[in-house]
Amino acid sequence: xxxxxxxxxxxxxxxxxxxxxxxxxxxxxxxxxxxxxxxxxxxxxxxxxxxxxxxxxxxxxxxxxxxxxxxxxxxxxxxxxxxxxxxxxxxxxxxxxxxxxxxxxxxxxxxxxxxxxxxxxxxx
Amino acid sequence: xxxxxxxxxxxxxxxxxxxxxxxxxxxxxxxxxxxxxxxxxxxxxxxxxxxxxxxxxxxxxxxxxxxxxxxxxxxxxxxxxxxxxxxxxxxxxxxxxxxxxxxxxx
Numbered sequence: 360x361x362x363x364x365x366x367x368x369x370x371x372x373x374x375x376x377x378x379x380x381x382x383x384x385x386x387x388x389x390x391x392x393x394x395x396x397x398x399x400x401x402x403x404x405x406x407x408x409x410x411x412x413x414x415x416x417x418x419x420x421x422x423x424x425x426x427x428x429x430x431x432x433x434x435x436x437x438x439x440x441x442x443x444x445x446x447x448x449x450x451x452x453x454x455x456x457x458x459x460x461x462x463x464x465x466x467x468x469x470x471x472x473x474x475x476x477x478x479x480x481x482x483x
Numbered sequence: 484x485x486x487x488x489x490x491x492x493x494x495x496x497x498x499x500x501x502x503x504x505x506x507x508x509x510x511x512x513x514x515x516x517x518x519x520x521x522x523x524x525x526x527x528x529x530x531x532x533x534x535x536x537x538x539x540x541x542x543x544x545x546x547x548x549x550x551x552x553x554x555x556x557x558x559x560x561x562x563x564x565x566x567x568x569x570x571x572x573x574x575x576x577x578x579x580x581x582x583x584x585x586x587x588x589x
Contacts, residue, residue, distance in 0.1 A: 394578065396578075396580075403567075403569065403580060403581075403582055403583040404518070404520075404526065404569050404571075404580040404583070405580065406577065406578035406579065406580060409578065418576045418577060420577060421484070454525060454526075459531075463532075466573070466576075467573045467578065468514070468516075468531060468532070469516045469528045469531035469532075469537075470516070470518070470526070470528060470571075471528055471531075471537065473525040473526055473527075474525065475525055476525060
């Protein structure tokens with residue numbers, strides 16, 4: 360079964376750090392670009408970051424640049440998001456999502472597989 | 484920054500047609516994707532590359548994209564179609580989601 364399972368969320372104080380993980384199974388992980396998407400409680404979807412299958416191309420939304428770092432370990436079929444200097448506005452459910460861009464020879468296409476999400480709460 | 488604007492809500496009677504618009508500058512020049520999200524669940528792609536349906540998505544769901552507006556159309560709307568819908572596009576090395584539309588089946 361094709362699956363993504365996030366972990367690592369929790370309650371953290373403002374200015375603190377967390378590392379999210381996303382374990383992939385059921386597909387050739389290294390062949391797919393991956394993304395992190397977040398959703399604040401009761402709000403819409405917000406894209407956070409992208410990483411190519413080989414890890415060489417990375418993009419971030421402006422609000423997390425310099426604070427968050429996306430990475431992957433293809434040998435472990437895992438995606439990561441290191442989050443530093445956390446703010447209250449980073450409070451959200453964080454999803455990892457598989458990008459089908461490689462299937463079409465592009466950087467990005469539909470997000471066809473999503474995890475169940477891991478909740479990050481930034482509060483004192 | 485690039486913005487994708489959707490109506491906050493759309494109401495439709497069972498069996499009728501619901502149309503959800505997504506507006507953005509020169510959106511027709513980009514591929515648009517649509518996601519359905521039901522309460523407590525992760526999003527699911529229902530339309531990719533403007534008008535293609537993934538396997539398992541019913542034929543009553545369709546998409547189009549031209550000019551500055553993309554449209555998701557649900558024909559013969561059923562109670563199971565009640566959900567939040569988000570459009571998405573790629574712009575200048577970033578992914579942009581629309582503001583989201585709640586479809587209510589009355």
